[in-house]
Amino acid sequence: MNKKFGFTLAEVLITLGIIGVVAAMTIPTLIQNTNSVKFATQFKKDISTLSQAALMAQAQYDTDYATTTHKCGDVPDSSTGAAAGAKLAVGAETLSAGGYSSICAILNTTLAGKTALGLGSSVKSSADSSKSYTWASKKTLGELSNYYVYSLADGSLVGVNKDAKGCSLEVGATLDNTVLSGTGALKDCVGFIDVNGTALPNKETVCETENQTALNPSSSCTVTSKASQIGDLFPVVFHDGTVEPASNAAKAVLTRGK
Numbered sequence: 001m002n003k004k005f006g007f008t009l010a011e012v013l014i015t016l017g018i019i020g021v022v023a024a025m026t027i028p029t030l031i032q033n034t035n036s037v038k039f040a041t042q043f044k045k046d047i048s049t050l051s052q053a054a055l056m057a058q059a060q061y062d063t064d065y066a067t068t069t070h071k072c073g074d075v076p077d078s079s080t081g082a083a084a085g086a087k088l089a090v091g092a093e094t095l096s097a098g099g100y101s102s103i104c105a106i107l108n109t110t111l112a113g114k115t116a117l118g119l120g121s122s123v124k125s126s127a128d129s130s131k132s133y134t135w136a137s138k139k140t141l142g143e144l145s146n147y148y149v150y151s152l153a154d155g156s157l158v159g160v161n162k163d164a165k166g167c168s169l170e171v172g173a174t175l176d177n178t179v180l181s182g183t184g185a186l187k188d189c190v191g192f193i194d195v196n197g198t199a200l201p202n203k204e205t206v207c208e209t210e211n212q213t214a215l216n217p218s219s220s221c222t223v224t225s226k227a228s229q230i231g232d233l234f235p236v237v238f239h240d241g242t243v244e245p246a247s248n249a250a251k252a253v254l255t256r257g258k
Contacts, residue, residue, distance in 0.1 A: 036225035039205070039232050040253045042195035046156050047236065047254065050193075050243040053110040058241055060110075061095040065103055065189070066168035066240040072104035072148045072160055090148050091116030103160050103167070103238055104148060113153025120144035120159060126198045133157075137203035140215045140235050140247050141192055155197045160238070163188040167239040177216040180237060180246055189238050190215065190246045196232035203231035205249045214247065221248035223256070 007015075054064040070076075075093045077086040078100075093105035107114060117123045121144055123133040135144060147159030167189035173179060179186050194202065206229050207221040215235065223229050234253070235246035245251035 036230045039195050039230060040256070042154070042156060043193060043234050043250070043253060045154070046152065046158070046193045046195060047243055047245075049111070049152065050107075050158065050236075050238070051241070053106055054238075054241045054243070056110040057095060057106045061101075063095060063101045063106070064241045065106070065238040065243075066166065068101045068103055068106070068165045068167065070100050070102045071163055071165050072102045073162065075100045075102050075105060089116075090118065103164050104150075107150055107158070107160070111150075111152065115151040117149045117151055117157075119162070120147045120149045123149050123157075123198065133198040133202070135202050135204070135233065136200065137231070138233070139204045139206055139249075141190075141204065141233075147191060151197065157192075157194040157197055159192040159194075161188050161191055164191070164238060167237075169239045174218055175237070175244060176218040177214055180215040186237050186239055191236055191238060193234045193236055194232055195234070199232075201231055202233060204233040204235070204247075205229065205231040205253055207249045207252070217245050217248050217251040219248045221252040223249050223252045 058064045072093070073087060073090050075088045077088045090104050091108065093100075093102055093108055095101055095105050095109045104116070108116070120133070125131040125133055133144070133149075135141075144159075146162055148162055150158045150160070152158060165188075167186060169175065169179065169186060173185075175186075178184055180190055181187055196202070205223060208224055208229060209222075229249075234250040236243050236250065237246040245254050
């Protein structure tokens with residue numbers, strides 16, 4: 001008796017259907033996990049880059065985020081022939097310009113491959129120059145127009161509060177909501193990092209418990225890889241010779257193992 005080996009069309013279709021269902025259930029989770037790791041890794045890299053900028057400024061120019069004397073966009077133009085009261089463009093401020101300093105001057109002087117994009121309200125999408133860069137979701141940050149934005153060499157965006165200067169945290173002080181908001185010493189020194197540039201999702205990373213999300217990195221927080229929690233936008237604070245997470249969610253991402 002001859003036996004035929006193979007599958008009927010119905011069997012093939014059923015198998016493909018099962019594979020499709022399994023793929024539909026697992027692929028979104030894999031994408032979320034991949035994005036979570038990618039965003040966290042990039043955030044750690046950018047935090048290190050910005051902290052190194054301050055350390056380099058300390059070593060070469062005896063200044064850092066704490067000793068900045070002017071806001072970005074408020075550094076006097078001391079060049080010959082400059083009109084009285086003229087200011088340097090944000091992208092032209094340097095630490096050697098008349099002895100003045102700003103956070104933007106530190107970034108201009110110490111970071112390679114950066115581009116000053118101007119105020120956040122004027123930044124355009126890299127995918128479509130007719131559209132503006134916007135945030136899909138924010139929890140702790142102010143308006144995008146409050147920040148001067150830089151594009152780093154790796155494509156990340158960094159926002160510096162336009163009122164930031166003299167960003168110093170007292171020795172022994174706790175970096176918490178009291179310091180970072182209201183009349184706190186560092187309320188104007190809070191900025192942001194968007195590790196994905198102008199590309200989506202442009203949403204702030206939040207805690208598993210929504211009401212824990214605040215400018216309070218001293219409070220506990222858990223961030224999972226769920227799409228509702230992980231984002232590409234992280235609040236940070238510039239102070240002294242470092243840059244640190246300014247929210248509990250951002251700190252949780254920075255300090256977790258992966």
